[in-house]
Amino acid sequence: MHDREDIENQLADFIRRELIGGRRDAEDIQLHADDDLLTSGLVDSLGVMRLVQFIEQRFEMSVPPADLTIEHFIDIATITTYIQSRKPVGKGEPAAHG
Amino acid sequence: MEPTQPRSFLLSQLIDRAAEQDADHDAFRSPAGSLTYGELVGRANQLAHLLRDEGARRGDRVGIFMPRHVDSALAVFGILKAGAAFVPLDPHLPAQALERLIVDCGIRQVITHAQPAKTLLKMLARTENAGRIQTVIGPDLKAELTELAARAPASKAEQIQCRPWSDLAAYETEAGPNISVLGDDLAYIMYSSGSTGRPKGIMHTHRSGLAYARLSVATYGVGPDDRIGNHSPLHFDMSTFGYFSSPMAGATTLIIPEAYTKLTASLSQLMADEKLTIWYSVPLALIQLLARGVLEERQLGCLRWVMFGGEPFARKHLYALMALWPQARFSNVYGPAEVNQCTYFHLPPVPDPAAAAADPARNAEPVPIGRIWSDTEGRVLDDRDQPVAVGDPGELVIRSSTMMRGYWARPELNEKCFCSETLDGGFERVFYRTGDLVQARADGELLFLGRKDRQLKIRGYRLELDDIERTLSAHPTVEEAAVFAVRIDDETRKLSAAVSSKDGAGVDPEALRQFLVDRLSWYAVPSEIREVAAFPRTTSGKIDRRRLQAEAEAAETSDA
CATH class of the missing domain: 3.40.50.980 (Rossmann fold)
Structure with a gap:
């Protein structure tokens, strides 16, 4: 299992490396667990989908479309809470869509 | 007094x-x-x-x-x-x-x-x-x-x-x-x-601005009870509908915050909670709502008119929306920001939209941009500014009360984009060259063929890239498609396609190639079809084809 800090660090790493790494002003960007990822323009709509793919693979869970909400995805802290609240889907089991 | x-x-x-x-x-x-x-x-x-x-x-x-x-x-x-x-x-x-x-x-x-x-x-x-x-x-x-x-x-x-x-x-x-x-x-x-x-x-x-507001309020029958979903950011010209047309009718505009445009389950919930009656956006927003908006769980019965524009919308997505929202009317809106809107096409009702969405033959047909709207004159002209025969492609040149005054501090551009015709007595009519190629159907509806500068010749053949894109998009495994020419050297260019797959389920490039071979002239079949997880976008949400092309050309150079 992953603890909270570990999940937050992994998410921040991914966002920094994959989603904002190519930006010209990337080195100026600080990333905190409570930074609004969506309104600030840090992550665009394609970035959201790549982030979801990363979460599904790394934490072996399924993120159904109905869970793609602001309550769960506005910042790294809420995403972490969301990941912890979902029982991970084991390998080989069909993903539960709800 | x-x-x-x-x-x-x-x-x-x-x-x-x-x-x-x-x-x-x-x-x-x-x-x-x-x-x-x-x-x-x-x-x-x-x-x-x-x-x-x-x-x-x-x-x-x-x-x-x-x-x-x-x-x-x-x-x-x-x-x-x-x-x-x-x-x-x-x-x-x-x-x-x-x-x-x-x-x-x-x-x-x-x-x-x-x-x-x-x-x-x-x-x-x-x-x-x-x-x-x-x-x-x-x-x-x-x-x-x-x-x-x-x-x-x-x-x-x-x-x-x-x-x-x-x-x-x-x-x-x-x-x-x-x-x-x-x-x-x-x-x-x-x-x-x-x-x-x-x-x-x-x-x-x-x-x-007022001319646009007045014409759009009349065209879509906007009234004080309407609740308009403004998906577009202010710096994109579609926002004039929410910011001007809505107040002209005394209606209410919902400004959709950016976070909602990225998380479609929240967006569809907001649309339902706000009981939106009119929606206006680029096709991308509607495609995302279809893919991840859990629309079947949302009460959107208030929605009476769905307007889309800015780029072509694949029919299969359109039919899927018609099946979900049978009470709504759907309109394709066309017009460069220079003239606000200038044509509209109200989709006729479809008896079985779900069946239509699954029919590749119907889906390969373009959605017309329709008819020139009121207080506007449109002409389809050839390179010598002569009207083309009905059915022939030509540039759409228009004059309208909704037309811009010109580009700020760009006399050389204004010189190029405006043309005038002098009538008896020296009376002058000023037209704007849209740079868009259109074609009139026999029934008078206009078809959008693409940007004049997106029309190109490869191996001597004239290609309409939008036509190829539309054909690719009609394939059931394809979500969206972009086609562009990649420069190999001074003489040679090859046609390349990028596609995203429906529900991320993947595509078979060889099957797609065969699909195109069956439907297009041989020279219109891209020499490579590549799957992308996601498209680069312009700030207005359109597929950024220039960036795709630049990336492909960079890859071409580094391979050499």
């Missing part, structure tokens, strides 16, 4: 008139707060007085550097009431790009919000900007400006006036400044989102 002289009717008066009808009716809404017409008029009058105090005068350009928020409506109407022209600035612009626009049209006052203000401060720190910006309105940046003045004295940041929203309270709400502005005066400048080259500022007057 002395009769008063009638005054020009201006865009700024749209909200006054709506407030006279019903001051307590919501004008602009957003999850973070709303403004009634009465509140909006009062606050906009205050903002206009403040702007006059800060030196804004008729014809001056005032920047709006803000996220999607009801305050942007306050900024629009406050600036217009001051007699100045508003210039929407994309809140995600980096400091350098922001600077280019501010310099291009000489903006001295900027209305902003806390988040974009960080970029603004970064721009102000550059010494060459000293004295350029005189006033920053919105967030309280006094401490930041003092700090900036100390850290970078050459920025002259201490000379910049900071006027936080709380300053509005000192000004009168009852009436705006007594200004003398004509319908023919500059009302706003909309910068084109072009990814390369110098930005083009499209100048609209009160008259052209």
